Amino acid sequence: MNVDALKREAAAAALELVEPGMRLGLGTGSTAAHFVDLLGQKVRAGFDVVGIPTSEATHVQAEKAGIRLTTLDETPELDLTVDGADELDSRLRLIKGGGAALLREKIVANASTRMVVIADAAKKVDVLGAFPLPIEVVPFGLESTRRCIVKAMIAAGCDGAVTLRLKDGHALVTDGGHFILDAALGRIPDPEALALGLSAIPGVVEHGLFLGLASDAFLAGPSGIERISR
Numbered sequence: 001m002n003v004d005a006l007k008r009e010a011a012a013a014a015l016e017l018v019e020p021g022m023r024l025g026l027g028t029g030s031t032a033a034h035f036v037d038l039l040g041q042k043v044r045a046g047f048d049v050v051g052i053p054t055s056e057a058t059h060v061q062a063e064k065a066g067i068r069l070t071t072l073d074e075t076p077e078l079d080l081t082v083d084g085a086d087e088l089d090s091r092l093r094l095i096k097g098g099g100a101a102l103l104r105e106k107i108v109a110n111a112s113t114r115m116v117v118i119a120d121a122a123k124k125v126d127v128l129g130a131f132p133l134p135i136e137v138v139p140f141g142l143e144s145t146r147r148c149i150v151k152a153m154i155a156a157g158c159d160g161a162v163t164l165r166l167k168d169g170h171a172l173v174t175d176g177g178h179f180i181l182d183a184a185l186g187r188i189p190d191p192e193a194l195a196l197g198l199s200a201i202p203g204v205v206e207h208g209l210f211l212g213l214a215s216d217a218f219l220a221g222p223s224g225i226e227r228i229s230r
């Protein structure tokens, strides 16, 4: 089975958790897109839920799929968020932000009673960090913020290049109007320490370490779905 089919299987497994009337956080990325697609099919068959998209891209997809949408201002508390991840470990600590949507993804996950991760099984790792850690920063003072990030990394026992994410030769601009710095660390021995250090830097808007947010993960592999719960 190809990776895309596995992603769809993980999405289908999470769909079974959705109940009528739920307030749902809708993730971003190729796996979350399968979830939105499957949810749209259910909605068009008469199932009523309300969704909060975590990116402009998901907003467009969900609207086309016929899913009723709201905002966190109208609906500040959600029942369930279903989202993908770039990496996760057995304690459901995640790296997210490969699709540059980490800020809204974290706000929405934090507003949810449950966050469920859907992914192909290859995303599960023993130690986080092979996937470069996305860090969302304000454009003002970029180089100064980058240096502070390097110092925070060293203080947390890791090291690696921190580079500006580009799109079409220019700095990628997130939905919130910020830039993304990607930290190629290889391994993150103490994600909690790194998260604390990064959050203390004024130019850092948010980082892609999602700690203590996910309650469950559905990981699709060749031999079926593995469910991890916390």
Ligand SMILES: O=C(CO)[C@H](O)[C@H](O)COP(=O)(O)O
Binding pocket: 027, 028, 029, 030, 031, 032, 083, 084, 085, 086, 095, 096, 097, 098, 099, 100, 101, 102, 105
């Ligand atoms: O964090 C994300 C977007 O910011 C995505 O959830 C993450 O990049 C996984 O994407 P995909 O499902 O396409 O592998």
